[in-house]
Amino acid sequence: MIFKTPTTYHMTSGASEGFTVLNAFDGALMAAGIGNTNLVKMSSICPPHTREVSFVTLPHGALVPVAYASITCDKPGQVIAAGVAIAFPEDEDHAGLIMEYSAQDTRELVEAKVRKMAEEGMKMRGKKIKQIKSVAVEHLVSQCGAAFASVVLWD
Amino acid sequence: MIFKTPTTYHMTSGASEGFTVLNAFDGALMAAGIGNTNLVKMSSICPPHTREVSFVTLPHGALVPVAYASITCDKPGQVIAAGVAIAFPEDEDHAGLIMEYSAQDTRELVEAKVRKMAEEGMKMRGKKIKQIKSVAVEHLVSQCGAAFASVVLWD
Amino acid sequence: MIFKTPTTYHMTSGASEGFTVLNAFDGALMAAGIGNTNLVKMSSICPPHTREVSFVTLPHGALVPVAYASITCDKPGQVIAAGVAIAFPEDEDHAGLIMEYSAQDTRELVEAKVRKMAEEGMKMRGKKIKQIKSVAVEHLVSQCGAAFASVVLWD
Numbered sequence: 001m002i003f004k005t006p007t008t009y010h011m012t013s014g015a016s017e018g019f020t021v022l023n024a025f026d027g028a029l030m031a032a033g034i035g036n037t038n039l040v041k042m043s044s045i046c047p048p049h050t051r052e053v054s055f056v057t058l059p060h061g062a063l064v065p066v067a068y069a070s071i072t073c074d075k076p077g078q079v080i081a082a083g084v085a086i087a088f089p090e091d092e093d094h095a096g097l098i099m100e101y102s103a104q105d106t107r108e109l110v111e112a113k114v115r116k117m118a119e120e121g122m123k124m125r126g127k128k129i130k131q132i133k134s135v136a137v138e139h140l141v142s143q144c145g146a147a148f149a150s151v152v153l154w155d
Numbered sequence: 156m157i158f159k160t161p162t163t164y165h166m167t168s169g170a171s172e173g174f175t176v177l178n179a180f181d182g183a184l185m186a187a188g189i190g191n192t193n194l195v196k197m198s199s200i201c202p203p204h205t206r207e208v209s210f211v212t213l214p215h216g217a218l219v220p221v222a223y224a225s226i227t228c229d230k231p232g233q234v235i236a237a238g239v240a241i242a243f244p245e246d247e248d249h250a251g252l253i254m255e256y257s258a259q260d261t262r263e264l265v266e267a268k269v270r271k272m273a274e275e276g277m278k279m280r281g282k283k284i285k286q287i288k289s290v291a292v293e294h295l296v297s298q299c300g301a302a303f304a305s306v307v308l309w310d
Numbered sequence: 311m312i313f314k315t316p317t318t319y320h321m322t323s324g325a326s327e328g329f330t331v332l333n334a335f336d337g338a339l340m341a342a343g344i345g346n347t348n349l350v351k352m353s354s355i356c357p358p359h360t361r362e363v364s365f366v367t368l369p370h371g372a373l374v375p376v377a378y379a380s381i382t383c384d385k386p387g388q389v390i391a392a393g394v395a396i397a398f399p400e401d402e403d404h405a406g407l408i409m410e411y412s413a414q415d416t417r418e419l420v421e422a423k424v425r426k427m428a429e430e431g432m433k434m435r436g437k438k439i440k441q442i443k444s445v446a447v448e449h450l451v452s453q454c455g456a457a458f459a460s461v462v463l464w465d
Contacts, residue, residue, distance in 0.1 A: 002308070003195075003219075006312055019426070020411075022411070023430050023431055023434070036355055036405045036435075038354065040313075040375070042195050043194045045191055046216060047215055050216070060403075060405035061315055061360070062315050063312070064313075065195070065312055094215065095191045095216045100177065120175075120178050121178055124185070125191075155312050157316055157373070157463070158313065195350060196350075196351070198335075198349045199348065200347060200348050200370065200371045202348075203371065250371045256330075256332070268330075272332060275328070275329035280345075
């Protein structure tokens with residue numbers, strides 16, 4: 001094993017305006033409580049026997065594996081949203097599946113879509129679903145905005 | 156060193172249909188045999204003295220470094236393909252070079268192109284090539300499809 | 311902690327022509343002195359108490375965390391540029407913020423913009439800035455070119 005497999009997960013989301021789209025993205029990370037870390041994007045599995053934590057203390061500058069959806073937009077008045085969902089199988093030794101989705105759409109629609117994606121992905125594995133968890137956030141763009149939703153994996 | 160340097164590599168590819176492009180991508184990962192892991196995308200070197208393995212058992216949810224090409228498409232009837240190639244130098248203490256390519260094109264053309272890319276990249280290093288290995292996959296889109304080819308690095 | 315937190319940083323940039331945009335990107339990495347490594351892209355923090363190094367010896371094929379901006383272009387005669395900046399706060403226990411920017415524009419404009427982005431990002435944190443460091447590179451495209459600027463984190 002090259003990297004240690006994570007043992008906890010944390011679902012979080014945030015949105016922000018910013019000077020540029022990257023600043024808005026950075027602001028959205030801060031709103032989500034993970035703004036001073038180095039996110040390493042990965043695809044998109046919740047390891048079996050991983051425990052949910054409602055809060056995670058990440059050292060400044062830590063390298064943090066994360067599955068996320070994000071969207072940025074500089075069209076004033078546009079609604080944007082990002083969401084993530086995890087489908088957990090009844091079989092507890094099998095991984096959970098994380099799905100990510102973002103669009104110029106409402107939180108309600110984005111969250112419903114990403115939950116359906118997680119459901120379909122678990123069906124594809126031929127596994128019965130025990131539970132689907134999700135988080136999503138919506139943002140009304142003023143000048144330049146970002147919406148971000150994620151599953152952070154940690155130890 | 157922050158991360159351990161990998162000691163083995165595994166070439167694999169897969170294709171799939173799916174409910175959304177992300178579900179199709181997820182299905183392609185499963186078809187490639189690495190569907191229940193957390194892929195961490197990296198650019199694109201095969202460490203020297205790395206050994207090829209024809210099969211790799213990755214724990215569910217493991218963080219896995221991988222170089223990959225992928226393409227998704229929701230145009231029924233379109234052919235898509237993804238390929239990767241590794242150029243190995245005669246000098247065995249020098250890294251191998253991985254290249255990735257995908258297009259709305261046939262497997263044959265994509266594989267030929269990505270092999271040429273690896274060849275050119277090794278030329279750029281002024282190194283004589285010992286061998287080029289490649290893998291590629293083609294998919295005919297029905298509703299929403301993905302093609303994926305990769306070099307997985309592992310220990 | 312899943313990954314070790316880096317203790318040094320190195321700012322570097324490079325540009326290149328290439329057979330394809332990916333070959334040009336690969337050439338730009340070599341011009342920057344980090345061409346035979348596996349870059350793992352991350353967002354974008356310089357951990358507190360990290361020390362700058364002017365040179366870093368990375369083993370071939372090592373997995374290297376890096377924040378970077380890059381741009382590729384196959385329009386002959388086009389100028390492209392990429393830059394990164396780090397804003398360091400007066401509070402030395404607080405992380406530095408890395409920003410990345412690239413455009414079909416001159417080095418001067420890209421570097422000014424990315425410095426401003428880092429400044430705005432530190433303002434958003436309500437922190438006084440001690441210093442901003444930046445690096446940027448410009449490239450005049452002949453056939454197919456790439457410009458790349460990065461902050462490499464290492465131990």
